[in-house]
Amino acid sequence: MTDFSSLPDLALRTLGGSVIAASDESFEEKENLINPWAPKFSPETFGAKGQEYDGWETARRRPDENGHLGHDWALVRLGLPGVIRGVVIDTAWFKGNYPPHASVEACAAGGYPSPAELEDAAWTEIVPKSALQGDAAHEFKVDVERRFTHVRLNMFPDGGIARLRVHGEVVPDPRLLSGLTIDLAALENGARVTECSNMFYSSPDNMLFPGSARNQAEGWETARRRDRNNDWAIVRLAAPGEITLAEFDTTNLKFNAPAAVTLSGRNSSGQWRELLPKTHLQPDTRHRIRLDSDAEVTHVRVDIHPDGGLARLRLWGSLTSAGETLLTSRYTALTA
Numbered sequence: 591m592t593d594f595s596s597l598p599d600l601a602l603r604t605l606g607g608s609v610i611a612a613s614d615e616s617f618e619e620k621e622n623l624i625n626p627w628a629p630k631f632s633p634e635t636f637g638a639k640g641q642e643y644d645g646w647e648t649a650r651r652r653p654d655e656n657g658h659l660g661h662d663w664a665l666v667r668l669g670l671p672g673v674i675r676g677v678v679i680d681t682a683w684f685k686g687n688y689p690p691h692a693s694v695e696a697c698a699a700g701g702y703p704s705p706a707e708l709e710d711a712a713w714t715e716i717v718p719k720s721a722l723q724g725d726a727a728h729e730f731k732v733d734v735e736r737r738f739t740h741v742r743l744n745m746f747p748d749g750g751i752a753r754l755r756v757h758g759e760v761v762p763d764p765r766l767l768s769g770l771t772i773d774l775a776a777l778e779n780g781a782r783v784t785e786c787s788n789m790f791y792s793s794p795d796n797m798l799f800p801g802s803a804r805n806q807a808e809g810w811e812t813a814r815r816r817d818r819n820n821d822w823a824i825v826r827l828a829a830p831g832e833i834t835l836a837e838f839d840t841t842n843l844k845f846n847a848p849a850a851v852t853l854s855g856r857n858s859s860g861q862w863r864e865l866l867p868k869t870h871l872q873p874d875t876r877h878r879i880r881l882d883s884d885a886e887v888t889h890v891r892v893d894i895h896p897d898g899g900l901a902r903l904r905l906w907g908s909l910t911s912a913g914e915t916l917l918t919s920r921y922t923a924l925t926a
């Protein structure tokens with residue numbers, strides 16, 4: 591996999607993405623494109639419309655009286671607007687019915703536009719019409735330095751695509767964050783895990799997802815440690831801010847929760863200081879702890895002792911004026 595695939599999937603259903611319209615979804619519904627799980631397949635599962643697939647599948651097109659075949663498209667609202675670094679078009683399990691070609695366009699729209707209102711948007715081609723294979727994940731690097739809110743997947747002329755992954759860097763609208771108490775560690779506000787000791791079972795970015803984890807796999811889980819060290823993760827905050835309350839959620843970790851946690855913060859000069867001394871944790875519990883610090887931090891390190899994971903990590907606080915300036919100038923530069 592190329593580098594961009596480790597970035598969050600901005601289109602993912604569990605990050606608020608939605609497939610808001612499609613030209614056709616006769617065989618399989620458009621919503622499957624952004625399912626968070628890997629595409630599944632059971633052979634010989636024929637329903638009333640045909641074989642069942644975990645993807646978006648359109649009818650076989652036939653030329654009209656002018657010999658025109660047309661093509662199919664699906665419109666996706668990103669859950670998290672941002673700069674797109676790469677797209678994966680996955681035709682998993684579509685072997686005799688994949689589209690031979692596909693392309694992707696993107697646009698930036700303010701507010702909450704309907705599919706009809708997006709027709710006149712300024713669409714930019716981010717993946718040119720490219721050849722596809724059946725049952726394969728195709729990666730396309732994207733090199734457009736702009737914040738996008740929607741993408742349109744085109745397939746030529748018809749067929750089935752299991753997943754569309756739109757990896758990129760989240761660029762939040764600073765007007766929705768300035769002056770408010772926010773989760774400085776939320777993926778949707780632009781935070782990310784930059785390093786961790788172990789991600790054997792699941793990715794530490796999962797801790798920063800919105801809402802609650804429905805099961806263990808939707809959080810961060812490490813392998814069992816067999817040495818005397820402990821697991822840890824470093825989170826780059828949405829922007830420089832002051833943290834007033836930390837939330838360590840061990841929900842769903844019943845026999846593998848960490849025994850304790852510590853938290854430290856790094857300032858813009860790169861110096862680390864303790865934000866929370868070693869504190870015991872209970873399994874399957876959401877712990878909310880007020881922090882006794884008004885220091886500006888850009889990164890935090892969460893240490894779990896000795897291993898296990900966390901379902902969610904929330905760091906409530908506010909942006910400092912440096913944080914607000916940074917977010918505003920980035921948003922402005924990428925929106926112009």
Ligand SMILES: NC(=O)NC(NC(N)=O)C(=O)[O-]
Nearest residue numbers: 617639640641642643647687
């Ligand atoms: N869902 C389908 O049945 N699709 C196709 N057919 C099979 N057998 O997969 C097709 O494109 O005709």
